[in-house]
Amino acid sequence: MGGRQISSWGCALFAFFSVLVTVVRTAQQAKTVRFLHVAFDTTGDSFLAGDHHGNIYVFDISRNRFRLVQKTGQACTSLAFSLRRTTEFLVALADYTIKCFDKDTKQLVSWMRGHEGAVSSISVHSSGRYAITTSSDTAQLWDLDTFQRKRKLNIRQSVGIQRVFFLPLSNTILSCFSDDSIFAWESDTLFCKYQLPVPDCGPRIFYKAFAVTRDGKSLAAGGRSNLLHLWCLDTKQLLRVIQMPTQVRTVRQLEFLPDSFDGGASQTLGVLSQDGVMRFIHIHTCKLLFHVGSHDESITTVAVSPNGRHIVAIMDNGSVNIYSVQSLTQELNKPPPSQVAVVSGGEADQDFSNLKVKVRSEAVQRPTKSSGRRTQVKTLRPPAGTTAEDKENELPAGLNKKRLVALLKAFGEYPAKYRMFVWRSLLCLPENHAAYSSLTDKGLHSAFLTLHEKYPIKSHKLLRGLQRVLSALAHWAAIFGEVEYLPLVAFPFVKLFQNNPMLCFEVVATVIVNWCQHWFEYFPNPPLNILNMAENVLAHHDKELLQHLVDCGVTSQLFVWPLLETFFSEVLTRDEWLKLFDNIFSNHPSFLLMACVAYIICCREPLLLCSQKQDFEYFFHHRNNMDVGAMVKEAYQLMSSTPADIHPRAMLSDFTPLTKGQYPVFNHYPEFIVEYQSREKEKIRLQEMEYLRERQEVSAMRADFLRRQAEEEVFYAQQELLQKAEEQRRNILSQEEERLTQQRAKLAAMKRELKVKELELLDTTRRRFLKHQQDLRASQLQRLDQEISRKVNMTLYDQETAAAVQDLEVRQMEMEVQRKQLEQVTNTLLTPYQPHLLHSALLPFVLVHFFPIVTLINLENNF
DSSP states (O other): OOOEEGGGSSOOOOOBTTEEEEEOEEOGGGOEEOEEEEEEOSSSSEEEEEETTSEEEEEETTTTEEEEEEEOSSOEEEEEEOSSSTTEEEEEETTSOEEEEETTTOOEEEEEOOOSSOOOEEEEOTTSSEEEEEOSSEEEEEETTTTEEEEEEEOOTTSOEEEEEEOTTSSEEEEEETTSOEEEEETTTOOEEEEEOOOOSSOOOOEEEEEEOTTSOEEEEEESSSEEEEEETTTTEEEEEEEOOTTOOOEEEEEEEOOTTSTTOOOEEEEEETTSOEEEEETTTOBEEEEEOOSSSOEEEEEEOTTSSEEEEEETTSOEEEEEHHHHOSSTTSOOOOOOOOOOOSSOOOOOTTEEEEOBOSSOOOOOOSSSOOOOOOOOOOOTTOOHHHHHHBOTTSOBHHHHHHHHHHHSSOOTTTHHHHHHHHHTOOOOHHHHHHHHTTOSOGGGTTHHHHSOOSOHHHHHHHHHHHHHHHHHOGGGGTOTTHHHHHHHHHHHTTTOHHHHHHHHHHHHHHHTTTTTTTTTSOOHHHHHHHHHHHHHHOHHHHHHHHHTTOOHHHHTHHHHHTTTTTTSOHHHHHHHHHHHHTSOTTHHHHHHHHHHHHTHHHHHHOOSHHHHHHHTTSOOSOOHHHHHHHHHHHHHHSOTTTOGGGTSOOOOOOOSSSOOOOOOSOHHHHHHHHHHHHHHHHHHHHHHHHHHHHHHHHHHHHHHHHHHHHHHHHHHHHHHHHHHHHHHHHHHHHHHHHHHHHHHHHHHHHHHHHHHHHHHHHHHHHHHHHHHHHHHHHHHHHHHHHHHHHHHHHHHHHHHHHHHHHHHHHHHHHHHHHHHHHHHHHSTTSTTTTTSTTHHHHHHHHHHHHHHHHHHHHO
C-alpha cells in the first residue's frame, strides 16, 4: 500500500515555533485515541507510533506521509525497530507477549512469550542479533535470528528491575535495579564485568531514568529527586552531580541529544520531569539550553532521532508533537570553531567526583563551544517611567491584567490553549515547592481516608489527587478537615490540574483565601452573612423573584448556597464553567456573588413556575437551559449598578495572593468550634475505632466460635460415620466368621472322604503289590526253567561244534599239503618266463588257471 499524506488523516495539524506538526488520532464520535509509545528507526527519518486501540503507524517525516502497518487489537507497552532487518519491528503488548512484524508485508514474523508482567522496555543490540526485554520482575535475552529465548534474569521480589539495556558499540549489558545498584555484564557469557559504586553520601535518588551516550562511555541516571548522576563507564566513577531547578522534583525520562560533531560523546541531555516539561541542558557547562512542553501542554514520553534532527513527544492529551531541533536552537548543529590551546602543567587535574553543580533556570542559555570565555546574561528591566497603576496590573509572568481583561471582554473567554497559564498569572501562584512538600509529607489526613465512600469517583487517579489536595488543605488549616463541602469546592480544580497537584493546591488555597472570604465565620453553618449579601442584591434588582422565593419557603441557603459550595460545577458544563471562571479570576472577589445573583435572575422564568421546595432543590443541583454569556453580562451589570451600601465589594477585601516561600496562616474561623468539633470527631473516631476493634474482636470470636462449632459438627459427623463403618465392619467380620465355619465343616468332610479314599487306595495298592510279587516269582521260575532248557541245549551244540572243528582241522591239513604242491608246480612252470611275466601273453592264462587256487589257499588261511 502506498503512503498517504499526514494532512489527509483527519488529524489536527498545527505549526508554530519549533513544532513541525501535531498529530491527533480521532475515532468515531470525534473521540481522541491516545498515542502510547513511539520509536525511531536507524535513519531517524521515520518512527513508529502505537495508540491505545493497538494500531501501529509508521510516520515518514521526510516525505510527510504515514501508513497503518498493523492492528494488534491491544495496547502496546513498548516499541523498537530491528537493527539488522530494517523492515521488521518489535512491539510489546498488554498481554505480556512480544511480537515481531514486517512493516512492508504487514505479516507476523514471530511471537515471543515468557514474561509474567508488562514489558516496559526493549533494547536491541547494535548488531541487531539480540534483544533484551524488561519487565518489573525479570529481563529476558532473545536471539532475533531464531526468536528463541537465550537467558532469563530473575531477581528477588524485594529488589525490582528498573531497566536492562545494551551499551552502544559494545557487548556489555547494563542492569539497573530499584536499590540504585548498576551492574555490567558480558552479553555472550553473562559474566559480571563490574558494578558501579552506590553513592553513600547525600540523599538517595531512587534511579528510574537512564541515558547513555552514543559512544557508550557516559551514563546519566535520575529518579525521585532533582539531582542527576553523571557516570564515566570507563573509570567506573561518578563524574558529577547535577542539580536541576526547583521545579523538577522527579525525573521521568533522560535522553541524550546526538550531535553531528561530537563523535558520539553527546553533551546535551534532555530531562523530562514530573511537570511535563523536558529541559535540555549542557552536561559540562550545566546551562539550560532550551525546553519543550509546558504545564498546560505537558509531555508524557519522548523519543529522539538517532541523527538528532527531530524530537517526537507524546503529549498528556494523547497527541504526538514532532519538534525540529534545528528550530529549537541554531547553535547545536554548527561545527565547533577552531581552537588553539596551550598545555600548562602548573595545575593538577580537577577531581569531579564530588562536584555538585546547579542548572540555572532564570534564562535559557545556548551552549558555548569555545573555552575560556564567560557567557554574559542580561536581565531585562521595565522602563523607568512605569506608573504605580501599571505596576499594580503587572503580573508575574510579564502579562498585564488590564490587557487581559480587555481581551476577555472582547472575546468572552481566554484562549483554551493558554487558559491555565493566564490563570496562574492572574492568581499569582508562588509555587512553594518546599512548603507544599512539607504538607504532603504528612500523608493523607484522617478526615479523607474514606472519601471514596461518600464520593465514589470512577477514576482512581482523580480520587487520589482529590485526597492529596484535601489532605494538604487540612494539614494547612484544621478547619478544612471539618468542612463537609470542601470536596465539592476543590473537585473542579483537581480535575483541571490533576497532573500538577502543587498548582492545584495553590489554586484552591488562593480561591479559599480570596473568593471564600467570611465563609467560615458561622461554621459549621453556611455563611449567613455572605448569603444575606446575595439576597440583598437580588432584592434590589428583582423584588418579584425574591418575593416568590420567600412565598414558597425557599431561603438563600437553598437558592444561593448550592451554587457557592459547588462553585457552579453542578449547574454548568465544563466549557461554561471555564468561561465563567475566566471572568471570576479577572475581577474582584465580589464577582462570584454577583454571578450567583445573575444566574438566579437569568433563570427567573422557570423559577417563577416552580412552587414546591423539592423542585427548587432539584433546579439548583442540576444543569438548566441557560446562556452563560448572558449570565456573565448580567453579572457585570450587577457589579456596576448595585449601590455601594449593599455591594459585596464593601464587605470583601481585594485580591491577596499567597506569599512566596511559606503559605499564610489561615485562621478566619471560630477556632473553639473547630477545635471542639475536631476533638469531638477525634473522640468519635477513637470511639469508632474502639468499636471497630471490639467489633473485630467479636467478629473474630464469633468466627472462632463458628469455626469450632463447624469443627465439632465435622467431628461428630466423622464419629457417626466411623461408628457406622465399625458396625458395617463387624457385620462383615461375623459374616466372614460364619463363612469360615462353613468352610471348615466342608473341609472336615472332605478330609474324611479323602481318608477313606486313601485307605481304599492303600488296600488296592497292597493287593496290587502282592499280585505283583506273585507274578514276579512266577516269572522268575519261568526264566529259571528257560535257563535250564537253554543250558541243556547248549551242551548238545558244543558237542557238534567240537566235531566240526576236528573236521575242519583235517581239511586244513589237506589243503596245506595241496598248497605246497601247487607252489612247487608254479615255481617250476614260471621260472623261465619270470622277467617278462607281466608283459607276456601268458599272464592271463596263468591268472585264470592259478588264481582260484591261490584264492582258495588264502581263504583257508583266513579261516
